[in-house]
Amino acid sequence: MSQQASFPHSRLRRTRTHGWSRSMVRETHLSPSDLIWPLFITEGKGVEEPVAALPGVSRWSVDGIVERAREARDLGIPCLALFPNTAADKRSDDGKEALNPDNLMCRATRAVKDALGEDIGILTDVALDPYTSHGQDGLLDDKGYVANDRTLDMLTKQALNQANAGADIIAPSDMMDGRVGAIRDVLELAHHHNVQIMAYSAKYASAFYGPFRDAVGSGGLLKGDKKTYQMDPANSDEAIREIAFDIAEGADSIMVKPGLAYLDIIYRAKSQFNVPVFAYQVSGEYALIKVGAAAGVGDHDALMMEKLIAFKRAGCSGILTYFAADAARLLNG
Numbered sequence: 001m002s003q004q005a006s007f008p009h010s011r012l013r014r015t016r017t018h019g020w021s022r023s024m025v026r027e028t029h030l031s032p033s034d035l036i037w038p039l040f041i042t043e044g045k046g047v048e049e050p051v052a053a054l055p056g057v058s059r060w061s062v063d064g065i066v067e068r069a070r071e072a073r074d075l076g077i078p079c080l081a082l083f084p085n086t087a088a089d090k091r092s093d094d095g096k097e098a099l100n101p102d103n104l105m106c107r108a109t110r111a112v113k114d115a116l117g118e119d120i121g122i123l124t125d126v127a128l129d130p131y132t133s134h135g136q137d138g139l140l141d142d143k144g145y146v147a148n149d150r151t152l153d154m155l156t157k158q159a160l161n162q163a164n165a166g167a168d169i170i171a172p173s174d175m176m177d178g179r180v181g182a183i184r185d186v187l188e189l190a191h192h193h194n195v196q197i198m199a200y201s202a203k204y205a206s207a208f209y210g211p212f213r214d215a216v217g218s219g220g221l222l223k224g225d226k227k228t229y230q231m232d233p234a235n236s237d238e239a240i241r242e243i244a245f246d247i248a249e250g251a252d253s254i255m256v257k258p259g260l261a262y263l264d265i266i267y268r269a270k271s272q273f274n275v276p277v278f279a280y281q282v283s284g285e286y287a288l289i290k291v292g293a294a295a296g297v298g299d300h301d302a303l304m305m306e307k308l309i310a311f312k313r314a315g316c317s318g319i320l321t322y323f324a325a326d327a328a329r330l331l332n333g
């Protein structure tokens with residue numbers, strides 16, 4: 001009786017053996033054009049203030065934002081997301097500085113658009129938290145509850161103010177009901193037909209936003225939490241409902257936030273809707289990688305790239321990430 005050798009005929013390791021072969025069968029790719037770079041703005045000229053809670057991230061005065069915009073353009077990053085650190089004396093209960101045509105956000109938007117025009121997109125965040133003295137995203141009623149419909153009125157005016165300053169993409173992050181439709185109406189009436197809306201549709205009440213709140217200066221002010229408007233991390237069907245409403249109300253693209261702990265939501269969203277899906281790799285996610293790499297958990301760049309490709313694999317068109325410039329530099333070799 002001859003000896004019957006047993007060989008696996010299918011060997012998935014064959015295509016993994018060589019680098020050239022791995023690159024031939026690679027299913028997902030990351031490029032600088034997948035990245036949106038969030039930047040924090042501060043008052044002054046020639047100012048760079050490192051954000052302690054976000055190693056490697058600074059707040060820049062408007063001139064510095066313009067420099068970062070040129071850097072992004074040269075790296076192939078298509079869009080910036082701007083966030084202001086509003087001076088303490090300009091914060092108020094009603095956050096009305098959000099409506100000032102000369103607020104930091106508008107000045108930075110105008111400066112980048114004047115310098116770079118069509119070469120880069122500007123995404124502006126709609127929510128009142130960088131402007132309120134209480135750190136909540138909307139207007140409070142006498143019980144301290146964020147009042148939905150009165151807040152909508154402020155948000156539509158804030159969005160219009162940003163569009164008038166030259167914003168290309170309005171990104172409501174406030175999680176009020178009905179805000180996408182209300183903002184779309186106001187933009188259309190003002191002839192901003194081609195200003196896009198990227199809705200923070202599935203935005204969770206997350207513990208990973210802490211460093212961001214320090215960066216915009218709202219962390220110390222915030223009393224309580226945002227659980228009456230941001231989503232419960234336990235929910236998935238509800239995210240699909242949020243996304244469906246936002247698309248019906250005119251959103252051009254939708255966002256899932258935070259990113260990595262919510263890859264299942266990204267996957268569901270992309271499977272169910274034919275719209276561009278973006279992830280926000282938020283401040284706490286970024287900081288954990290920075291701190292972990294510095295503590296010897298793993299190689300910084302490898303940790304960064306593995307997380308970024310995971311968003312693409314899950315179905316994202318792009319990622320808002322504080323790593324945008326670092327990752328683009330690496331990708332450009």
Ligand code: PBG
Nearest residue numbers: 127129173208209212282283284
């Ligand atoms: C404002 C807003 C927040 C973030 C983006 N827009 C904070 C919050 O909702 O409290 C968080 C981004 C990050 O953590 O990087 N509403």
